[in-house]
Amino acid sequence: MYSVAVVGAGPAGSTAARTLSEMGYKVVLIDRKEVVGLPKQCAEGLFAACFPEFSTSPGEFITGKVRYLKVVFPDQTSYRLRGDLLMLDRPRFDQHLLGLAERSGADLVLGQKVEGIDPYSGEVRLRGGETIRAKAIVGADGPASRVGRSIGLRNRLVPAAQVEMTWPCDDTIYAYIDRDLPHGPYSCWIFPKNEAGTANVGCFGTFPTLERFISKYEIEGEVVEKNGGAIPLGLAARLQKGRAVLIGDAGGLTNPFTGGGLYPAARSARIAAGAIDRYLRGETKGIEYESAMRRDFVASDLHLKARDALAGLSNRELCRLGAAVDGLIFPGLKLSASPILVWRGLLHPGIMRPKYAPLLKLLFRYCLAGKVW
Numbered sequence: 001m002y003s004v005a006v007v008g009a010g011p012a013g014s015t016a017a018r019t020l021s022e023m024g025y026k027v028v029l030i031d032r033k034e035v036v037g038l039p040k041q042c043a044e045g046l047f048a049a050c051f052p053e054f055s056t057s058p059g060e061f062i063t064g065k066v067r068y069l070k071v072v073f074p075d076q077t078s079y080r081l082r083g084d085l086l087m088l089d090r091p092r093f094d095q096h097l098l099g100l101a102e103r104s105g106a107d108l109v110l111g112q113k114v115e116g117i118d119p120y121s122g123e124v125r126l127r128g129g130e131t132i133r134a135k136a137i138v139g140a141d142g143p144a145s146r147v148g149r150s151i152g153l154r155n156r157l158v159p160a161a162q163v164e165m166t167w168p169c170d171d172t173i174y175a176y177i178d179r180d181l182p183h184g185p186y187s188c189w190i191f192p193k194n195e196a197g198t199a200n201v202g203c204f205g206t207f208p209t210l211e212r213f214i215s216k217y218e219i220e221g222e223v224v225e226k227n228g229g230a231i232p233l234g235l236a237a238r239l240q241k242g243r244a245v246l247i248g249d250a251g252g253l254t255n256p257f258t259g260g261g262l263y264p265a266a267r268s269a270r271i272a273a274g275a276i277d278r279y280l281r282g283e284t285k286g287i288e289y290e291s292a293m294r295r296d297f298v299a300s301d302l303h304l305k306a307r308d309a310l311a312g313l314s315n316r317e318l319c320r321l322g323a324a325v326d327g328l329i330f331p332g333l334k335l336s337a338s339p340i341l342v343w344r345g346l347l348h349p350g351i352m353r354p355k356y357a358p359l360l361k362l363l364f365r366y367c368l369a370g371k372v373w
Contacts, residue, residue, distance in 0.1 A: 008030075014097035045173055176189070234301070
């Protein structure tokens with residue numbers, strides 16, 4: 001019997017498996033793919049301030065670095081946020097994290113699909129009839145999690161479409177806010193990969209929406225790859241049942257404001273590992289993961305409230321907001337970093353109205369955390 005069975009070998013699952021193995025537990029890491037990380041379903045950016053959560057140093061999987069996040073409003077007014085962002089080769093990054101998990105002692109079972117789990121007995125049933133038994137189960141198997149379905153949960157999903165296209169050297173990633181394009185608030189994005197000479201250009205929505213965005217904003221480049229997927233929108237109704245816990249995308253632990261999922265993947269993996277460790281050492285009667293995760297900022301429903309608030313603004317309101325901050329550079333997420341940005345924002349007509357409250361609260365929380373994800 002294993003101490004822990006981890007289902008899904010993406011960044012969340014590999015981080016959980018590695019952490020628990022390093023604690024001395026017998027861990028098995030299962031994934032339906034024989035080669036993890038393919039096909040790519042990610043804009044491939046991670047702020048440097050979030051990178052230490054993976055407890056690894058940047059390596060050959062880094063494909064560039066940019067200095068700014070530029071938020072663009074419908075009339076193309078904009079502001080910039082300074083903060084180093086590392087661009088990843090996601091397949092190589094996933095394979096790197098998987099290698100770390102294996103070297104830490106985790107057993108790998110690749111190319112095997114999980115049919116279901118029993119959250120009380122700890123059984124993991126594989127296609128073909130084989131059963132793996134463990135004292136705890138970690139569901140890290142993505143937005144349409146089989147582990148989640150086995151405990152009666154389904155994530156709310158939104159589609160995402162993306163192309164990788166040729167792009168000049170650039171020091172900025174771009175987030176476009178436009179109510180003419182569905183599934184906002186950050187409807188579309190451009191993430192340059194300078195070493196590859198390309199950029200990931202994507203949107204919340206389907207490929208017709210992406211084509212509309214590319215045409216409207218006259219984005220030019222040769223398409224070299226297409227990829228798409230689904231992004232969980234909002235935290236799962238529950239993150240735990242019996243001996244089974246959900247982390248990363250499987251638990252809806254993405255940022256619904258931006259769609260970012262890498263930092264929440266690592267963060268939830270570490271919180272789950274700590275809770276499982278305390279349970280296996282007999283310090284707690286059960287795995288106390290859900291309560292710990294919901295106290296963490298990455299599981300706050302404030303992100304979803306802020307997303308809904310921004311998505312509820314008309315393009316006219318968005319342009320007024322853009323005019324209040326146009327041309328400003330926000331040097332990092334610190335309360336003292338740029339008083340002028342705060343002042344200009346407060347001068348925006350009606351910014352203190354109740355409907356803006358979630359946006360202001362979210363900005364304040366990010367300032368306290370000193371980073372965005």
